[in-house]
Amino acid sequence: MQNINNSTDPKLTEFWDYFTNKLKSQLTSVSYSTWVESANPLYIDGNNIYISVPTKLHKDYWERNYTEKIAIYSYELNGIELNPIIENDDEVTKKEEPPIKEETPQPEPTQKHIFHNSHLNPKYTFSSFIVGSGNQMAHAAALAAAEDPGGVYNPLFIYGGVGLGKTHLMQAIGHQMIKLDPNAKVKYVTSETFANDFINSIQMRTQDDFRQEYRNVDLLLIDDIQFFAEKEGTQEEFFHTFNELYENGKQIVMTSDRLPNEIPKLQARLVSRFTSGLSADITAPDLETRIAILRNKAKAEHLEIPNDTLSYIAAQIDTNVRELEGALIRVQAYSTTINTDITKSVAADALKAFKLSNDKNGISISKIQTKVAKYYHVSVQDLKGKKRVKTIVVPRQIAMYLSRELTDKSLPQIGMEFGGKDHTTVMHSCDKISALALKDDDLKRSINELKDDLRN
Numbered sequence: 431m432q433n434i435n436n437s438t439d440p441k442l443t444e445f446w447d448y449f450t451n452k453l454k455s456q457l458t459s460v461s462y463s464t465w466v467e468s469a470n471p472l473y474i475d476g477n478n479i480y481i482s483v484p485t486k487l488h489k490d491y492w493e494r495n496y497t498e499k500i501a502i503y504s505y506e507l508n509g510i511e512l513n514p515i516i517e518n519d520d521e522v523t524k525k526e527e528p529p530i531k532e533e534t535p536q537p538e539p540t541q542k543h544i545f546h547n548s549h550l551n552p553k554y555t556f557s558s559f560i561v562g563s564g565n566q567m568a569h570a571a572a573l574a575a576a577e578d579p580g581g582v583y584n585p586l587f588i589y590g591g592v593g594l595g596k597t598h599l600m601q602a603i604g605h606q607m608i609k610l611d612p613n614a615k616v617k618y619v620t621s622e623t624f625a626n627d628f629i630n631s632i633q634m635r636t637q638d639d640f641r642q643e644y645r646n647v648d649l650l651l652i653d654d655i656q657f658f659a660e661k662e663g664t665q666e667e668f669f670h671t672f673n674e675l676y677e678n679g680k681q682i683v684m685t686s687d688r689l690p691n692e693i694p695k696l697q698a699r700l701v702s703r704f705t706s707g708l709s710a711d712i713t714a715p716d717l718e719t720r721i722a723i724l725r726n727k728a729k730a731e732h733l734e735i736p737n738d739t740l741s742y743i744a745a746q747i748d749t750n751v752r753e754l755e756g757a758l759i760r761v762q763a764y765s766t767t768i769n770t771d772i773t774k775s776v777a778a779d780a781l782k783a784f785k786l787s788n789d790k791n792g793i794s795i796s797k798i799q800t801k802v803a804k805y806y807h808v809s810v811q812d813l814k815g816k817k818r819v820k821t822i823v824v825p826r827q828i829a830m831y832l833s834r835e836l837t838d839k840s841l842p843q844i845g846m847e848f849g850g851k852d853h854t855t856v857m858h859s860c861d862k863i864s865a866l867a868l869k870d871d872d873l874k875r876s877i878n879e880l881k882d883d884l885r886n
């Protein structure tokens with residue numbers, strides 16, 4: 431989707447059409463839509479052309495890759511070399527919502543035989559990834575890394591909450607790289623697989639093979655690197671893998687549910703290496719993005735679902751994309767069972783049960799946080815924060831304990847809702863409160879009062 435260029439300056443329109451047509455013939459469609467269609471020519475003043483782009487990363491990319499092209503093509507068109515002034519939207523005026531791009535699905539690359547080595551999911555490509563405000567920068571960074579592996583965005587560190595598309599985006603880099611260079615060696619593993627492979631190699635005395643396998647690639651994708659926490663030996667080995675790849679100009683991409691410096695017991699030298707390239711976060715999608723994701727998914731599954739129904743489902747599920755997809759599957763299954771088309775009321779019926787099972791007893795973590803904060807006269811922000819004073823620590827631990835008791839959320843999910851805390855912190859809090867409640871009657875009474883209040 432092209433940003434609307436409101437300009438009435440014919441010189442600007444003429445140049446922009448000429449320039450974008452030139453680029454269209456040189457770029458892949460994903461690159462074109464990410465870098466060019468998201469840009470908006472503002473005006474020409476003297477020899478300067480002002481262009482706005484959505485994020486700082488786009489600005490950086492434009493300055494590095496398109497400045498010269500603008501000069502060349504403007505000279506080619508009318509003998510004047512234009513000089514681009516690139517501004518990202520935040521600098522221009524207060525930002526409109528960034529455009530949501532629904533990309534036309536492209537045929538998958540034909541070099542499928544290469545995928546079995548890289549373990550990439552064929553569905554996780556750039557063309558099936560919907561770009562919205564929460565992931566625009568991470569998407570642009572991922573594409574830039576695929577186009578110029580080992581370049582300025584090395585290593586690339588993508589972080590964010592559960593089910594928001596980190597794995598999808600990371601694997602899209604692999605697909606894109608193979609598409610651009612069918613001989614590229616791409617390796618995708620979770621950090622747990624890396625750790626297991628390493629341990630096995632010690633046991634089987636095949637460390638040379640292990641090193642050969644991990645250090646002889648053009649792109650190494652390591653998913654969920656937070657699981658390196660506290661694994662000393664694996665961290666040591668990864669440090670050497672990382673260095674060798676990095677020094678040879680090979681691209682490294684990692685994902686995590688948090689920033690490197692928040693991963694417990696991650697060696698300082700790894701933290702500094704992981705942050706030496708670019709870190710980009712992904713946040714939960716807004717309503718428009720959720721609708722676009724559902725629309726894309728419905729299309730891929732050949733489902734006929736009216737727009738108002740898609741909007742309804744998207745409005746109901748605002749946690750993460752995995753749950754959103756789960757909701758769509760549920761609605762689809764329900765409509766098949768009762769043998770009717772998918773309508774808003776069918777979706778409402780199907781999701782009622784889903785939401786109930788999702789929010790056991792209709793109690794959500796945010797409801798627990800609100801009640802506990804009120805009960806102990808602290809703020810919800812404090813419960814999610816890091817302050818270590820006793821008046822906040824105890825209510826925080828109680829809120830985590832109640833989240834574990836009264837919802838179906840996993841320890842990592844609860845940790846996320848408490849400002850991205852580690853699952854071991856949640857576990858410790860739950861253990862501590864259960865033990866204390868056994869001997870402290872006041873605490874026991876408070877917990878029961880809170881439980882009653884939450885259930886009513």
Ligand SMILES: Nc1ncnc2c1ncn2[C@@H]1O[C@H](COP(=O)(O)OP(=O)(O)OP(=O)(O)O)[C@@H](O)[C@H]1O
Pocket residue numbers: 554558559560561565590591592593594595596597598599654687723751752755
């Ligand atoms: N922007 C998006 N466009 C299309 N599909 C998406 C998008 N974001 C996420 N998805 C889909 O949502 C599902 C979950 O995404 P993914 O597994 O990449 O999340 P994640 O952030 O890696 O989760 P986790 O933290 O659990 O590892 C996948 O099916 C993925 O294709």
